[in-house]
Amino acid sequence: MAPHSDHGPDPDTTSSTNEVDIPILIVGGGPTGFFLAHMLSQFGVKCLVIERYPTRLAAPKAHALSPRTLEICRQFDLDVNDVRRLGTQRDDAYWVNFVTSLAGYYVGSLPYERMDAEVLEHTSTMIHNIPQPTFEQFVAKRLARDGVVEIRRNHSFVSCMQHGDRVTTLVEDRDAKKTYEVCSRHVIACDGAKSRVRETLKIESEGESTYDTMMTIHFNADLRPVINKQVGMLHWIMDPEVSGFIIGYDLSGNQVLICNFDPNKHPAESWDEQHSRKILTAAIGCSIPFDVLSWRPWVLSRKVAERYSVGNVFLVGDAAHSFPPTGGLGLNCGLADVHNIAYKLAAIHQKWGGPSLLATYESDRRQVALVYSQQSVKNGQQIFGLLKTLGTTDNDLETAKRNLFQRISDPNSRPDVLKGIEGQREHFDNLGLHIGYVYGDTEIPASASLFVPSYRAGARLPHAWLTSAPSSAKLPKFPPIDCSYVDELDASALGYKQFSTLDLCAFDAFTLIFSTAFTTHWSNVLSELRPNLLKSAGNGLKINAAALGEDFELVAGARRNEWVMGLQLERGAAVLVRPDQHILNCYGVDTQVGEILKGLVTHLGL
Template sequence: MDKTDPLKMIHNIPQPAFEQYLTDVLAKDSNVDIRRGVSFISLRQDGFQAVITTVEERTTGHQFQIRSKYLIACDGARSKVRTGLGIGSDGEDSYETMMTIHFNANLRPIVGNRVGMLHWIADPLASGFIIAYDLSGNSVLISNFDATKQPVESWNQELCRQTVTSAIGKDIPFDVLSYRPWVLSRKVARFYRQGNVFLAGDAAHSFPPTGGLGLNSGLGDVHNLAYKIALVLQGKASERLLDSYDEERRQVAIVNSIQSVKNGKQIFGLLKTLGIGEDAVRARRNLYASLGDPDKKREIDEGIEAQREHFDNLALHIGYVYGDKSIPPHASKYVPSFAVGARLPHAWIRLLRQQSSTKPNLAPVDVSYVDEFSADDIQLRQHSTLDLCDIDKFTLLGNLDSVPGVKSYRLGRDFEVVGPGADGWLASSGLDKAGGLLVRPDQHILMVLDATNTAKDVEIVLDKYLGRSH
């Protein structure tokens, strides 16, 4: 981030840039073979032994088969794998149709110093919102249009141009890069596994983008699944471990989908309260009348407060506890939990012993761009408790020395918890009372140890989790 720029935006990575980053990382991995322009056609399963997938090269029409032990279908909301397997979905079929228009205007002169990423358009000619990934030239307009007046088939470049110009409010140069309709719907597949085929990402669940929960839900799916498949393939876990993928991840999607629909309804309800609708002239008059009406003020204030869960929803991103079926009371109220199934809460740590066996794989965090931090503050914020958890290992934090197959970090010898929240973290985790935490490779807690627990107790819990006999 440029420290000299007074008009800073929050961190945001445009999805195309993120996908390119992933592609670049994967291209360097010799275990990964990336094939472009290849479509999934069909699959059949040879019992639990193998999945035989038929795919087609789009340019040549050439079909070939891939034999694999497992298949993870991440082919999006209209997943052909899911429909081919006959897996139905729970949820509402259709809620409202929206048009996404990708364009490249320089919006900086328009917004001035209001450099937000999300700009709501309260204008009936272009009701919706602009997601400004890069205010200088890469944005998306999500237009909430009336499909009875403007059917999806009637949309073309010209209508997109008119809509974007109305949304911007000024006639400035831009190109329409693409446009695509989508339906504001909520769907969660009835099951995520059929034999050796797993659904992940939008193929498993799709919900309105109101809340920005889609991508993280998909990443969470594969974070949960990948290490389990690896352990089974390495012969370290029983096949049964793979059933826990559905049990754990479907509940997260159900909660996130319900919240996303609620957010969508609340934002469109607010626009209604403001009096937006029908033709532009009446809508503007209604809007200003509503804003000046003291009786409506309370309703508008409540409508704005109701948006909190829409934009501040950490409890959904990292607050879920596997095994807990309750719906979080408020999406904004993230309370770090040290229960079994919860994601290990973050705390800043200082590494005391930098041996290869205890060194985290991740490079130190660099928060030097935060103007408010002193040199000491920056120094304290280099590593997180989460950095201690390798993606392919179980990790023990606490006071036990060694457990076979587990990476152990001893408090006071290998690391110490630092920073403002240190005492609270140590007390809540039980580490200050000689307890400990056994953490799965996906950073979720598997066992909470007290001072009486031994290495044998940890082994018993691990054996049970992995379905190993002992």
């Protein structure tokens, strides 16, 4: 078969015959590449990571780790208590503020995502804000501790060929100016939005550009004296000179301004430090010292790859989908892709799954990316639309500023301004998108914010609090979650918010959950199931049993009742949960063993 790519290495690069043989090659040492490498190392599956550059960019990019991302971290032994100690503290991140400039007029606020104590009814780990490089370093440190993953920096993917179920990848060692081949069973492309792997595979993307041109300016400033008590994660600036938002990663230093600009008036090529300073000064609204670190133009657009794989090469993260940052969904989507594909890869390499298991990666994850991408563009269009109308369009800046002030202070027009802000609420509450997607559903959710726990196949196992760590030695062990960052909770409430139903699920096992009143029945089912599975899946496939009332207990209250009723445990039903904490199926007490076996074997592609 001909190589998938015409890309050659640099002209003065020589070829070498040194071959590497590895089960899985990961292309790209960004957050998704490292997250996958960490997960595979937990499974005991060997991989090699190649990263094109010696170091990562310092620009912060993502700031919001969704509840789901943190739940996934916890399952893979990345301590969420440690993650939460890094990054922006809850008080500083709680609000989205709308202002004419940081030092100017305060217009209104919305909560930034769900950081109220009530959200802990639905997730054990509420959203946390942390600069992407800090999170990447956290994962990288852990990866170094794992000690089993080889990372080759300054090594770049050039092309690949597939023959049978093997992939031969040509890699350029950019230091040595040599190319070499890596033979692997799978290649996972985590090489970002401009993925060379995707291009090599000739995979097109669907999506559209809104042609809104944006500029991201990375700067360093102590903004605390300017904003005083008006802290917040995002500060939307409604000034006629600059319509955009400041992400307050660290209000005492590291910040980003993302703004809309008119390329006819200021073509991207004409931007320089001086112009960036002018725009930043307008956004800050007073004269304070700051350093401009970089500026980068981009277009508000969305792209989702038309397919997520060719043969044994798979796209993950931004290589598969890219959205504008309005919604904070890109990185979170990529990390959940990784979670979905990791156990499937492990199953195949450890022979408890067959190749068709990987086909469910695309059917599970692509729909999520479509929904996220549409929501991110909608958010961007709505909010920049609002800013444009408020910023007023008078060519004379002083007149435009006067008009804006008039609109926000005049009792006749102010309610409309506040209504416009209120209309952005969904943009800043994505709980439904973060934890509500159900694999197999193709409907676009009516609201990004609405989350209703779902107790059916494809849904994430709903969270409810356990009274204590699961007692069965066969279930995984996790450190208690520390919710003391939520000031409203007293000591006794904190004591009941340490372990989640999600903690019942080991990352490398299926989990059958039932009520202790039916332990004999479901133990018999498992005893019959296991020898049958042994024949097709060998002894690598693990199914853990978790009996409510015996192996774990739920904190009493309405959520307990809802959880037990939702899964119909008191009527003898059981729920089989996949290693990625999504429900494979719910079974009534009368279900035949053959049906459960068929469901598992079909899912695993055996």
